[in-house]
Amino acid sequence: MxxxxxxxxxxxxxxxxxxxxxxxxxxxxxxxxxxxxxxxxxxxxxxxxxxxxxxxxxxxxxxxxxxxxxxxxxxxxxxxxxxxxxxxxxxxxxxxxxxxxxxxxxxxxxxxxxxxxxxxxxxxxxxxxxxxxxxxxxxxxxxxxxxxxxxxxxxxxxxxxxxxxxxxxxxxxxxxxxLPVHPPYYPTDIVSEHSDRFFVSEIIREKVFLTCREEIPYSTTVDIVEFKEREAGKWFVSADVIVERDSQKGIVIGKKGAMLKEIGRLARQEIEEFVDHPVFLELHVRVREKWREKDEWLKRLGYGGE
Ligand SMILES: Nc1nc2c(ncn2[C@@H]2O[C@H](COP(=O)(O)OP(=O)(O)OP(=O)(O)O)[C@@H](O)[C@H]2O)c(=O)[nH]1
Ligand SMILES: [Mg+2]
Incomplete structure (x- = not known):
């Protein structure tokens, strides 16, 4: 070209x-x-x-x-x-x-x-x-x-x-x-190169940011545990919403699970639009003590720094 x-x-x-x-x-x-x-x-x-x-x-x-x-x-x-x-x-x-x-x-x-x-x-x-x-x-x-x-x-x-x-x-x-005179770095029919898992975890994280208040969004990350694409029927996504302390777990789950349900509802809608397929989304809240301060957790949760 x-x-x-x-x-x-x-x-x-x-x-x-x-x-x-x-x-x-x-x-x-x-x-x-x-x-x-x-x-x-x-x-x-x-x-x-x-x-x-x-x-x-x-x-x-x-x-x-x-x-x-x-x-x-x-x-x-x-x-x-x-x-x-x-x-x-x-x-x-x-x-x-x-x-x-x-x-x-x-x-x-x-x-x-x-x-x-x-x-x-x-x-x-x-x-x-x-x-x-x-x-x-x-x-x-x-x-x-x-x-x-x-x-x-x-x-x-x-x-x-x-x-x-x-x-x-x-x-x-x-x-x-x-821009330098150079052939395209990426195929011209794609808009990004991140995996569906990355986008799905970001969409869920966005809904936590939009739904929860104060320090909760900053103490939270999302880990996709299972991502199954199926020919027939809904895709299956299981994700952990990770917080730093027990007290935060209760807040994210909410009264009778209302907060987590709302996060799930908003996220599922957008994930379905994104993958263009019906999705069953399962969310669990888990505590990983001070995950933001631990190198090992950061690496496992995708924050390699690159
Ligand atoms: N009115 C107005 N709001 C804007 C404009 N651009 C962004 N915003 C709003 O500003 C807020 C922050 O936008 P983001 O795009 O998330 O900002 P960012 O710089 O990526 O933020 P970080 O990822 O936190 O560094 C959102 O509420 C946007 O809707 C603009 O041109 N006009
Ligand atoms: Mg930004």
């Missing part, structure tokens, strides 16, 4: 989206791919892995990497999350540094100085993506942009709304010429 008959060269490369938690990184990737690849909630620290999404067209392929929001690690889990983000940065041909236009500290002291320090050695183009512009007055954008470009040499700046897709086509258009 390289140097095709039309004389146009196929371009292909990696675009990594980084930024603080909750700025809209996963929303942007899903919006550009027109498909939900990465889970989204209104709570920070939703994404815990490097999540890959592929946008293919006649003359280019962009491999997006969505990353966990940049935080100061407090648990081993956070360290694994930050390793995922770092490895995604190292892979990038272009980096999208996303900020939230509604963040009250935006444009003031620029608390992201730490993040900028990490980016100093990065030799590829870095775009500033100012997200959630649907929520602010246009007149507010210029001073915010000014504050950022004064402290870091961004290649370009894109005000967007990942939610409404305003400005996202322009952003994608600007990425294409910066």
């Amino acid at each position: 390289e140097n095709g008959e039309s004389g146009t060269e196929f371009r292909s490369g990696y675009v990594t989206i980084i930024g603080e938690p909750n700025v809209g990184k996963s929303t942007l990737m899903n919006g550009v791919l027109k498909q939900k690849i990465s889970i989204v909630t209104n709570k920070p620290q939703t994404t815990r892995h490097k999540v890959l999404g592929i946008l293919s067209a006649d003359s280019f392929q962009i491999v997006f990497l969505d990353t966990p929001g940049i935080i100061t690690p407090r648990y081993l889990l956070h360290e694994a999350m930050m390793r995922s983000a770092s490895s995604a940065i190292a892979d990038a041909d272009v980096l999208l540094f996303m900020v939230d236009a509604t963040d009250p500290k935006i444009g003031s002291g620029l608390t992201q100085a730490e993040a900028f320090k990490k980016l100093e050695g990065f030799r590829k183009p870095i775009f500033l993506v100012l997200n959630k512009i649907d929520l602010v007055q246009k007149a507010q954008l210029l001073p915010i942009i000014g504050a950022y470009v004064n402290v870091f040499p961004f290649a370009e700046v894109f005000p967007i709304s990942a939610l409404s897709a305003e400005g996202t086509d322009t952003l994608v258009g600007a990425l294409i010429p910066l």
Whole structure:
């Protein structure tokens, strides 16, 4: 496909989206791919892995990497999350540094100085993506942009709304010429390369984030124990919802099992849409003492840090 008959060269490369938690990184990737690849909630620290999404067209392929929001690690889990983000940065041909236009500290002291320090050695183009512009007055954008470009040499700046897709086509258009001339890295008919098990566990985790309050979402992970595809009849999925303490187990199960039932109902609906097949979903809540702080558990639960 390289140097095709039309004389146009196929371009292909990696675009990594980084930024603080909750700025809209996963929303942007899903919006550009027109498909939900990465889970989204209104709570920070939703994404815990490097999540890959592929946008293919006649003359280019962009491999997006969505990353966990940049935080100061407090648990081993956070360290694994930050390793995922770092490895995604190292892979990038272009980096999208996303900020939230509604963040009250935006444009003031620029608390992201730490993040900028990490980016100093990065030799590829870095775009500033100012997200959630649907929520602010246009007149507010210029001073915010000014504050950022004064402290870091961004290649370009894109005000967007990942939610409404305003400005996202322009952003994608600007990425294409910066990709290396290269054949597609992935088959052009797939949008991701993660397993169905991964997506299913993420969907269940999203429902825990949306349903449970306070520290519960952060103390929870999901482990797929059984995943059986059947020719006839429903597929069978059995998953463990893992918490850190006994007291949390009761909360996730809820009164007469109501909370877990609701998590299961919401998750099953979305899993069925995703696999396009009826599914029987069985959920158990299990306690794994301080799993976020134990290397062995993190590895077993899929947080290798890559
Ligand atoms: N109004 C508005 N809300 C947005 C926009 N983009 C994202 N959001 C909302 O912001 C919240 C966080 O979005 P995510 O996409 O999960 O953010 P993230 O940066 O991936 O967060 P982490 O995975 O926790 O790092 C969700 O409630 C989104 O619906 C936007 O352009 N406008
Ligand atoms: Mg995310």
